[in-house]
Amino acid sequence: MFLTNWQRLTNTTKTFRTEITLLVALAASAGFFGYLGYGLLELPVGPVSFSADQAMVYVEKQMSYGPRITGTSASREMGDWVVQELNDKGWNVLIQPFRPLEDVEGRNIIAYKGSGPVIILGAHYDTRIISDHDPDPANRDKPVPGANDGASGVAVLLEMARTLDVASTDHTICLAFFDAEDNGYIPGWDWILGSRYFVENLDELGQCQSPRYTVIVDMIGDADQELLWEPNSDRRLTEAIWSVAAQLGYGEWFSLEPGTPLLDDHTPFIEAGYTAIDIIDFTYPYWHTIEDTTDKLGVESFERVGATLEVWLENGAPGP
Numbered sequence: 001m002f003l004t005n006w007q008r009l010t011n012t013t014k015t016f017r018t019e020i021t022l023l024v025a026l027a028a029s030a031g032f033f034g035y036l037g038y039g040l041l042e043l044p045v046g047p048v049s050f051s052a053d054q055a056m057v058y059v060e061k062q063m064s065y066g067p068r069i070t071g072t073s074a075s076r077e078m079g080d081w082v083v084q085e086l087n088d089k090g091w092n093v094l095i096q097p098f099r100p101l102e103d104v105e106g107r108n109i110i111a112y113k114g115s116g117p118v119i120i121l122g123a124h125y126d127t128r129i130i131s132d133h134d135p136d137p138a139n140r141d142k143p144v145p146g147a148n149d150g151a152s153g154v155a156v157l158l159e160m161a162r163t164l165d166v167a168s169t170d171h172t173i174c175l176a177f178f179d180a181e182d183n184g185y186i187p188g189w190d191w192i193l194g195s196r197y198f199v200e201n202l203d204e205l206g207q208c209q210s211p212r213y214t215v216i217v218d219m220i221g222d223a224d225q226e227l228l229w230e231p232n233s234d235r236r237l238t239e240a241i242w243s244v245a246a247q248l249g250y251g252e253w254f255s256l257e258p259g260t261p262l263l264d265d266h267t268p269f270i271e272a273g274y275t276a277i278d279i280i281d282f283t284y285p286y287w288h289t290i291e292d293t294t295d296k297l298g299v300e301s302f303e304r305v306g307a308t309l310e311v312w313l314e315n316g317a318p319g320p
């Protein structure tokens, strides 16, 4: 999916790079001391309803459509299935059509439920047109299968739609399935087109306006999971959610060490001044290769992310 800010910065002046590095270092140290002050949240943990096995079923269903490239019939059919699932689970569904390219139709799918301040859980459902990070040059014009990069985040959101006790969150929960996230560096395209459109047109989506928090879930399914703090993500919100993970015994997989700064679907929210984070494992070796397939995923990885988000939300989503 996305380019790193470091890659972007290599195109800018050295002075600017240094300033940004200092800013990141300052933010990181402030965040670190903030975490020490914050302490471990102790939340009551009721029965966890999130089923990682069911999340895997949702991954396999998405994979059965083939690559979900924006504007293709596979994308359309898979999106129709998502809408049907959300309707069946009693969510209100909005479709937000947009044109990522002049001759390509994309659409974001949004579901909402509950009342109170808004929390957006987001994931991209499109898959990248080309596997340009594949080690074999012969594979680099083939599409990414997108088991982790695409299907994993959507599976977490769908399983949340099935199991979350929305009333106990004291929030309006908006599930945002973004299209056209993953085609940057391809002529005519850019990254994060769906989430950009979503943030630019939030006033169209009355129930999801002015989100208190936005949490993006992307590439969380790697069997060898390592979830680091993504340094463009709000540090204190990361700490609050990572603290729940630690309480559930997942501290080994949720680290507050800084990972690679990334451009992802949280970026438009941050740029618009909202509090947003990206839960992502960017250590996935099959990123943007034809090997991004279901066999690389681990059911426990889904369990850790799903249970953490469920417990955090059902305790009223404590945070900054």
Ligand SMILES: [Zn+2]
Residues within 6 Å of the ligand: 001, 002, 128, 149, 182, 288
């Ligand atoms: Zn990607």
